[in-house]
Amino acid sequence: MKKIAVLIALACLFPLAMHAMGQYFYIGFATRVLIYAMAAASLNLVLGYGGMVSFGHAAFFGAGAYIVGILAVEGVSSVWIAWPAAIAVAALAALIIGALSLRTRGVYFIMITLAFAQMMYYVFVSMKAYGGDDGLSLPTRSTPGFGIDLRNDFVWYYLVLALLAAVLYLLHRLLHARFGRVIGAIQENETRATAIGYPVYGYKLLCFVISGAIAGLAGALIANHTGYVSPSLLHWIQSGTLMIMVILGGVGRFWGGPVGAAVLLTLEEVFSGSPLLGDYALHWQLPVGVILLLVVLFAPQGIAGLVKKKSAFA
Amino acid sequence: MLLLKNISKRFGGVVAVDGVDLDVAAGEVHALIGPNGAGKTTLIGQISGSLPTDSGEIRFLGKSIAGLPQHDRVKAGLARSYQITSIFRRFSVLDNVALAVQARSGSSFSFWRPVAKETGLFEEAFSILQEIGLENKKGHISSTLAHGEQRALEVGLALATQPKLLLLDEPTAGMGPEESQRMIALIQRLINRPESRVTVLLVEHDMDAVFRLADRISVMVSGRLIATDFPEKIRMNEEVRKAYLGDEVAA
Numbered sequence: 280m281k282k283i284a285v286l287i288a289l290a291c292l293f294p295l296a297m298h299a300m301g302q303y304f305y306i307g308f309a310t311r312v313l314i315y316a317m318a319a320a321s322l323n324l325v326l327g328y329g330g331m332v333s334f335g336h337a338a339f340f341g342a343g344a345y346i347v348g349i350l351a352v353e354g355v356s357s358v359w360i361a362w363p364a365a366i367a368v369a370a371l372a373a374l375i376i377g378a379l380s381l382r383t384r385g386v387y388f389i390m391i392t393l394a395f396a397q398m399m400y401y402v403f404v405s406m407k408a409y410g411g412d413d414g415l416s417l418p419t420r421s422t423p424g425f426g427i428d429l430r431n432d433f434v435w436y437y438l439v440l441a442l443l444a445a446v447l448y449l450l451h452r453l454l455h456a457r458f459g460r461v462i463g464a465i466q467e468n469e470t471r472a473t474a475i476g477y478p479v480y481g482y483k484l485l486c487f488v489i490s491g492a493i494a495g496l497a498g499a500l501i502a503n504h505t506g507y508v509s510p511s512l513l514h515w516i517q518s519g520t521l522m523i524m525v526i527l528g529g530v531g532r533f534w535g536g537p538v539g540a541a542v543l544l545t546l547e548e549v550f551s552g553s554p555l556l557g558d559y560a561l562h563w564q565l566p567v568g569v570i571l572l573l574v575v576l577f578a579p580q581g582i583a584g585l586v587k588k589k590s591a592f593a
Numbered sequence: 594m595l596l597l598k599n600i601s602k603r604f605g606g607v608v609a610v611d612g613v614d615l616d617v618a619a620g621e622v623h624a625l626i627g628p629n630g631a632g633k634t635t636l637i638g639q640i641s642g643s644l645p646t647d648s649g650e651i652r653f654l655g656k657s658i659a660g661l662p663q664h665d666r667v668k669a670g671l672a673r674s675y676q677i678t679s680i681f682r683r684f685s686v687l688d689n690v691a692l693a694v695q696a697r698s699g700s701s702f703s704f705w706r707p708v709a710k711e712t713g714l715f716e717e718a719f720s721i722l723q724e725i726g727l728e729n730k731k732g733h734i735s736s737t738l739a740h741g742e743q744r745a746l747e748v749g750l751a752l753a754t755q756p757k758l759l760l761l762d763e764p765t766a767g768m769g770p771e772e773s774q775r776m777i778a779l780i781q782r783l784i785n786r787p788e789s790r791v792t793v794l795l796v797e798h799d800m801d802a803v804f805r806l807a808d809r810i811s812v813m814v815s816g817r818l819i820a821t822d823f824p825e826k827i828r829m830n831e832e833v834r835k836a837y838l839g840d841e842v843a844a
Contacts, residue, residue, distance in 0.1 A: 452704065453705075455709065456703050456707060457699075457701040457703040457708055458703055460692060460708050461692070467681045467682065467683055468681050472692075474641065474663065474672070474673055474675075475667060475696045476667035476672075479664070485702070
């Protein structure tokens, strides 16, 4: 509990410290980390806890982003309409994709989730009315009313932080409640979970939908953050990036998603902007790849797994 | 209690179960024996619902259950154990059984209240651990248990669903003589429970266990039932001796 309080305090102080140092760029960077932390945490719910290796998570992330983008272009920028709509559409997409994909297993599940995500990618590529290939610029950030202006980077940072904290708390409750235990049991031994009376398919599907909904919220945030949505948000590379975050951070570790997002984005920032690497900075993926390899080989529980050893269900 | 009529199952060209009729009466221990590959485990899979049935009728407590998915059959009181141990290996022994108790007590579509606060769940699970003799191991991660203990937990998981009919697929598989004796004693305790007496359909290769436990025995050879009778009659049955028991004596 103490550690969490310290973590929250640090996260709250971060923009103030950056402000004091005049490093405004890092406030925006940290906001991006928080948003990806949410997306990665949502993937970790299905991948790490549910044992469902979804290779199409960008579909829900991108869908959430596009809903906010399209609504903004159409003149609906209210947080209270656009964001719930983003979550609902992402959840619906997860329901449909999950209902079909969860009939398969293993490699087939990976491939079919990938295929669905790529289908959605091409749907948005072909939507000429909303920018097609080029994507879509948002005229403004969503408006929450009550005199709050999300265009202020501090306000925006703290809102994203609060939402991430809320999502993580929700996930924590869920994982320690009956539902989370069933999900863990299914991941561990699906045959046995069925044999003691759990309708396994329903639990997996609901887990998938919850995860998709959270990814949709993260998507709504990223659209607001960058002020721009493009099909690349739904591309399989995006799904892969989220997966790398989870693997780096720790598959099935509570902090795996957030830690992985922070580490990967920081590495990208460091390597791609490093003057030391000179022209090679373009190939920042190479050193990141080496680090990923080392983590997989020597810390299969991920970075979060190094920090804290816990039993599977504590 | 359980009535099978003309049950069949084929895998491609292989007929694994070929027109089996079987009835298991309430309160009995009904043993199903037969050589390896006779289709016993396939039949258990069909009864429990993990394998779809090609044709025939399965009635349990007077109702047809052939169309029910496995989890609904468990709710109706039909639970199975596995020949190859199937437990939640990373979970503690108590958590294993608590999961099975949770499955039948209230909804598990609960997202907020911590399970750790549901003392009733763990009390019930603990009483099942006492019944299967694992109460001293409750905090152990189940994969660290000895083979015999894992087999007992396997039965405990099925038991925790409060079955009316327990399908035990070779409970003594891979056990030494001493462990087998303990398993036999456990099954005897279950069938002699003062309340909530359990009916058992037992697949077993250990003839000592079969003849000590069974009220009736069915013999399965190449997908067909060749006899169902009382143990002493089965012992005398020429066809059975030739097909099965004789082999074992000769070996």
